[in-house]
Amino acid sequence: MSDIRDLTAREAIDQIGRGALSSDEVFGAYRDASAADELNAYTWVADEAPAGATDGPLAGLPLAVKDLFCTEGIPSQAGSRILEGYLPPYTATVVEQLQAAGSRVVGKTNQDEFAMGSSNENSAYGPVANPWDRERVPGGSSGGSAAAVAAGLAPWALGTDTGGSIRQPAALCGIVGLKPTYGTVSRYGMIAFASSLDQAGPFTRDVTDAALLYHHMTARDPRDSTSVGHPEPIALPTATKLDGVRLGVPEELTGEGIDPGVLKAFHASLQLAQELGASVETFTLPHAPHALAAYYVLAPAEASSNLSRYDGVRYGLRIEGDGTLLDLYTGTREAGFGDEVKRRILIGTYALSSGYYDAYYGRAQQVRTKVAQDFAAAFQRFDAIVTPTAPSVAFKLGEKTGDPLAMYKGDICTIPASLAGLPGISIPNGMAAPPDGGRELPTGLQLIGPAFRENRLLDYAYALEQHLGFDGSEARS
Amino acid sequence: MISREQVLHVATLSRLALTDEEVDRYAVELSDVLDHIETISALDLDGVPPTAHVVEVANALRPDEPRPSLPREAIFSQAPAVADDGFLVPSPQAS
């Protein structure tokens, strides 16, 4: 692999700043690699470097952007047939912000349709391959972004996380993924899946890059009523030890349901944390087992409403049918949406429908409160909560597509923090063999912090990262 | 747990023209999911307030100042069917 693409984003920015490299050289190297992508990580790659400022703190570095983000004049399809070829007339706030800081969009990445999925197998544009083993999934829904960063096609990428869609693919691809505190990054221009859960976040090769990119993503956006920005400027992490750090391990998420290989790497990480000076204690998060159920009511419910606008009238796919209004709607949506999206629309509609609201949506909102209360109690005692990010390493393409519930259960570790709006970061913490045999694959360690405590979380993650010494270069061949 | 009829009813509400195969398959798959979701019905949630927003703020109000609207060409360029300066739809009354 070329020298340029061996550099982390920060290193590249550094070298550009010193004149050792030009911004266009860096962009060109990544663009060419992206254009030659064999993983199907991209649905659109720039033909050339886009016009625009290359000065600014991000030095014109290429950025891969999940197709869920609206980018003016560039296809933004959310992994769906119903938005095939759609060119938005505006750009998402977070992308604009990063462009203002000097980022240049090198490509739009493949994803599960409307961010619904955990394997990128729900894309209307084909699945994405995991760079570590091309017969396996990269995770989802931000599979394309994760694969692109892991394979060295982009130094960093934007993804979105609703129930784990940044953290889980980061774990399966051996890279860093951060889901920030809800409200710290604007959702304006981010095609909505589940409004009260969706958050944009960075995929990077290391924790430093994640801090750097996230630093430029936070803002209070007047166009997003739910955005609050971040009360602290995000700093580059420096911690090398974990002295006095109290880590909590929820027993509900670190036992049954987690693959032995993943657990082994997890415990090794806990051991390392203790060696670095942290105290590690198990505790209980009583409503964690119910979080999955609540999530699979709330997210589909909000999605069922958010996706009503795809009706063939103002943009996107249009199927005329027999010429009636009913046929226009039902035919367009039937042809335009894939299985998983349809399943979630149906469940979501059911949960909100007359007679069922209290039992499903109402109760799920209450479970959400309980989960938040569980975390609040835990953060009285702990500085961060640690879990494996995903219960297994990357599984084979097609392995779980016949069993939606099995696919959903892959989110058990990531969903609780989503419900509570708390920040969570996944860092690669080792390798493990999959249960079906075969080469070892990356595992991920998740750290969850109290709201707005990203700086602390990044420091803990950085300290661990330095000592874990995970090497992801194999995937970047 | 969710019958064919219920799937059809909900499909109508959400404007999806499902095939017979889909109705059958979704009824099975969704029953599976709903079974799991049932775990929340056993919880004692008396007096627990629902969370509608995780962010604890109020009043993101916008001043009543006009901002530029989109040029018509920009929106029509993405529209599948345009006529008479508007978006063409089958009449709701006709069917």
Added chain:
Amino acid sequence: MSTQQQEFETVIGLEIHIQLQTRTKMFCGCALSFGEEPNTRTCPVCLGLPGALPVTNARAVHYGLMIGLAVGSELAPRSIFHRKNYFYPDSPKGYQISQFDEPLCLGGELGGVRIHRVHLEDDAAKLVHAGASGRLHASQTSVVDFNRAGTPLAEIVTEPDVRSAEQAGEFLRLLRTTMRALGVSDVNMEEGSLRCDANISIRPVGSTELGTKTELKNMNSFRFIERGIRAEVARQEALVRAGESVVQETLHFDPRTEAITSLRSKEEAHDYRYFPEPDLIPVAITEEMLEAARADMPELPAAREERFLALGLVDELARQLAWRTELADFFEAALAAAAGDAAPPAVAHWVSDLVARIEQEDPADSNVTPAALARVVALVDAKAITTGAGRQVLEKLVAGGGDPDAIVEAEGLGAVGGEDTLGPIVAAALEANPDVAEKLRGGDMKPVGVIVGFVMKETKGRADGKEVTRLVREQLGL
């Protein structure tokens, strides 16, 4: 008592939508549209583009609070928006952002009708029939214009306290007056900034249970609403008297044919699947917001009514004028023009008389100016013309405008009065009617009308009746 003979009571609840007169839409910065070219006032938010998010208009909330204050509502310390989900071409998101069980205002009262709630929501787009330009032949297609989509609406729902079509009309006129006084809306039914649906039911007099109600929609003037309500009440009464029951449905009233037809669509009743709008955070009323709303409150009809009573107007007149801005404004303008030559109660009486004679809702739109009316009142007050002559002048003014004095001159309506002129005529009248004169002398004043009539005939109605009677008494020594 059989149903044939039973008396029924009408029970009406009104659901009113008012377009607020803000500069921009409810949830985005697009300027409100007044007849612009179609689809030139849209943005990602009001067009429902992927990724767009709503942000609440502070002035719309301000106007909502003012409406709440005007009707004495309880202003919710915290209210939230809900999504009302339904598919229709005029709904770009596939849901309307409205308020459900935590609205901005609860309770209140206006003109004796209790208010149930006031809440905010965004308006739908306009569906136009294709072929308007002549270019499209299909009657099976429509065209959507999203300029109106997202316009702020205040929805006001009354309790079922209205008991007649007249009362509905009166209430709506008072509501319009109030909204205009607040300056929050144009409230023009013809232009669509005021829309009203009526929920109508009947029940036997004395019953306290509510009958099955129907909903009457799409009426675009106060007169049509009154007529529609009357027609629907008649229809319901006929049904019940025939032993049938009223079916709950949505109806349309055609003012040309007076026919009531069902609007029931082919879909089943809507399941709106309300849930809290996750893209918006709660509205929490601060002291500042409350103060700002109070500071902007103008003189409301109730206060105006008090003022008119203090000027000496009788109750009904004070209310009639105060509850309609255009009448109150006209009255006050006439009073000002009279500059003391006419007393307020008299002016009020004549304004009321004028209103009864004209077609227009607003007397300012008639041919009679406030100054002209004031002059008529002054002339009558000074006995320069009789009351009867005054009415004649008013009729002429209504028909073709003009100057009252000129009309009096032209029509020869100047009162005939004074002993010199009237005295001999009264004497002649008494001479011509000796039996009447006899009775009068005897103290029986009943037939005095004969004498007055004689004098009126002689003077072509220009004599002042009271003056004639006085002269009769004088001449007879009574």
